[in-house]
Amino acid sequence: xxxxxxxxxxxxxxxxxxxxxxxxxxxxxxxxxxxxxxxxxxxxxxxxxxxxxxxxxxxxxxxxxxxxxxxxxxxxxxxxxxxxxxxxxxxxxxxxxxxxxxxxxxxxxxxxxxxxxxxxxxxxxxxxxxxxxxxxxxxxxxxxxxxxxxxxxxxxxxxxxxxxxxxxxxxxxxxxxxxxxxxxxxxxxxxxxxxxxxxxxxxxxxxxxxxxxxxxxxxxxxxxxxxxxxxxxxxxxxxxxxxxxxxxxxxxxxxxxxxxxxxxxxxxxxxxxxxxxxxxxxxxxxxxxxxxxxxxxxxxxxxxxxxxxxxxxxxxxxxxxxxxxxxxxxxxxx
Numbered sequence: 001x002x003x004x005x006x007x008x009x010x011x012x013x014x015x016x017x018x019x020x021x022x023x024x025x026x027x028x029x030x031x032x033x034x035x036x037x038x039x040x041x042x043x044x045x046x047x048x049x050x051x052x053x054x055x056x057x058x059x060x061x062x063x064x065x066x067x068x069x070x071x072x073x074x075x076x077x078x079x080x081x082x083x084x085x086x087x088x089x090x091x092x093x094x095x096x097x098x099x100x101x102x103x104x105x106x107x108x109x110x111x112x113x114x115x116x117x118x119x120x121x122x123x124x125x126x127x128x129x130x131x132x133x134x135x136x137x138x139x140x141x142x143x144x145x146x147x148x149x150x151x152x153x154x155x156x157x158x159x160x161x162x163x164x165x166x167x168x169x170x171x172x173x174x175x176x177x178x179x180x181x182x183x184x185x186x187x188x189x190x191x192x193x194x195x196x197x198x199x200x201x202x203x204x205x206x207x208x209x210x211x212x213x214x215x216x217x218x219x220x221x222x223x224x225x226x227x228x229x230x231x232x233x234x235x236x237x238x239x240x241x242x243x244x245x246x247x248x249x250x251x252x253x254x255x256x257x258x259x260x261x262x263x264x265x266x267x268x269x270x271x272x273x274x275x276x277x278x279x280x281x282x283x284x285x286x287x288x289x290x291x292x293x294x295x296x297x298x299x300x301x302x303x304x305x306x307x308x309x310x311x312x313x314x315x316x317x318x319x320x321x322x323x324x325x326x327x328x329x330x331x332x333x334x
Contacts, residue, residue, distance in 0.1 A: 043301020047318035048074055048197040051208075051243045051295055055324065057081040058317040061197055071197040071205035072111045072133075079107070079129040079209045082193045086165050091193050093126045094165040095211025097172050099179075100218050103163035106225040107132045107209035112235040116142055118225035119149040124160040129209045131158070132225070143225065163211075175215050192224050194231065194241025196297050204297070206231050206239045213246070222246025228256035237263045238299055240271075244292035244307070252278045258296050268296035268304030276306050276330050293327060306330070 046065035048058050061078035065071070083092025083105075090096065097103045107128035108118035117136025120143060122128050131153045135144050144152055154160065164172075194208035208231050210224045223229035223246035230246065232255040233239040240258035242249045249255075254275050261271035272294040280287040293307035295314045305314040305327040312327040 041300050043198065043202075043299075044319045045202060045301065046071075046074075046197065046199050047297070047301055047316070048078065048195060049295055049297055049303055049314055049316045050078065050195040051193060051241060051293065051312075051314060053313055053324050054078075054082055054193060054315050055317075055322050056085075057193065057195065058315045058322055061195065062317045062322070065197065065199055069199070070201075071199040071203050072109070074197040074199065075195040075205050075207035076109060076129055076133055078195050078197075079193055079207050080127050083127050083129065083209055086167070089168055089171070090211055090214075091209055092128065092211065093161070093163045094168055095163060096168050096214035097164055098212075098216045098218050098220065101164065101169070101172055102218065103168070103211055105163075105209065105211055106221060107207070108225045108227060108231050109133045109136060109205070109207040110227060110231055110233040110239075111136070111205045112203040112233070114233070114235070116227045116231075118143045118227065119145070120221045120225045121146045121219065122149045122153070124150055124163065125153040125158050126161065126163065127158070129207050131156070132207070132209075142227070172215070179215075192222075192230070192241075192243040192246075194224075194243055194295065196233075196239045196241060196295065198297065198301060202299070204233055204235050204239050204299070206233045206241055208241050208243075223249035223254070226250060228253045230255060232256040232259050234259050234263070236299065238268065238297050240268075240294055240296040242292065242294050243312070245290040248279050248287075248290060248292050251282070254279075254292070254294060258294055262296065262298050268298050268302050269306065270304070272296050272304045272306035273328075273330075276308060280308060280330055288331070295327075 048061040057078040060081045061074040064074040086094035095103045105122045105128040109132045110116040117132045192210035196206045229250045240255040242254045258271045258275045291309045293312040295305045297303045307329045314325045
């Protein structure tokens with residue numbers, strides 16, 4: 001007997017014991033709560049979701065998917081849109097620098113087979129997510145860092161360029177007047193770009209890319225390039241990406257946690273909410289002063305998003321609709 005059928009029958013037996021002479025027939029209950037039909041519901045494919053308000057990125061991803069591209073192609077090229085946008089000061093070219101004025105990028109990517117690649121502390125190369133993919137596909141390694149990652153990108157034919165735009169330079173110079181080192185919640189309503197896609201074959205891939213915490217200490221690495229923290233994919237279950245203060249995501253291996261909670265039967269929304277709960281319920285958690293958000297999708301195409309503070313959002317492109325969805329948040333009722 002299938003496990004869910006066993007649980008269903010067991011629960012119905014409990015109902016019979018509880019209601020006695022008013023017992024409703026199995027067929028009547030089963031017609032309303034057909035767990036097999038719910039769990040086997042076919043998703044509308046392809047689909048893509050991403051952190052924050054990034055309709056241009058999800059539109060690019062969907063263009064790839066509708067043309068028959070893989071989920072892996074879709075998340076890479078979707079992230080590349082944001083990396084090249086100099087008006088986006090949290091990703092790629094134009095990202096806000098560290099304390100020393102250097103723009104350093106972190107990114108990772110993961111495919112349907114569980115293969116993954118990442119780069120950390122990459123400088124002078126705009127498309128960190130593409131270098132991460134090359135690490136995954138063309139090297140025996142998973143992660144390359146700093147000058148090694150930059151040299152590898154140059155060997156691949158990428159050209160060095162100054163990632164510090166005039167706008168980001170001015171913001172950095174203004175910051176130096178007081179040099180306050182404190183995470184800014186929902187900076188410009190934008191942050192790490194994380195993407196999850198399911199292609200026409202039902203295969204899932206994910207990617208994330210960031211310039212990291214603005215004005216961080218030189219050498220700081222967050223959760224984004226760390227598989228299991230910033231991103232995790234299990235093609236049998238689903239995927240998750242994180243955004244916000246990476247140090248807090250790493251402490252609970254957040255994206256892996258969300259996927260494992262979905263494996264245990266939780267919906268993407270329930271899994272994201274529990275993962276946020278693991279952060280805020282830690283002893284002495286200072287959660288009121290930092291933001292973390294998760295988005296997730298399961299194999300059935302169901303999605304979820306949740307954050308600590310207000311204003312986190314998810315962009316979803318499915319069935320011809322490219323829309324921004326405001327996330328629910330922990331502090332709503334606090």
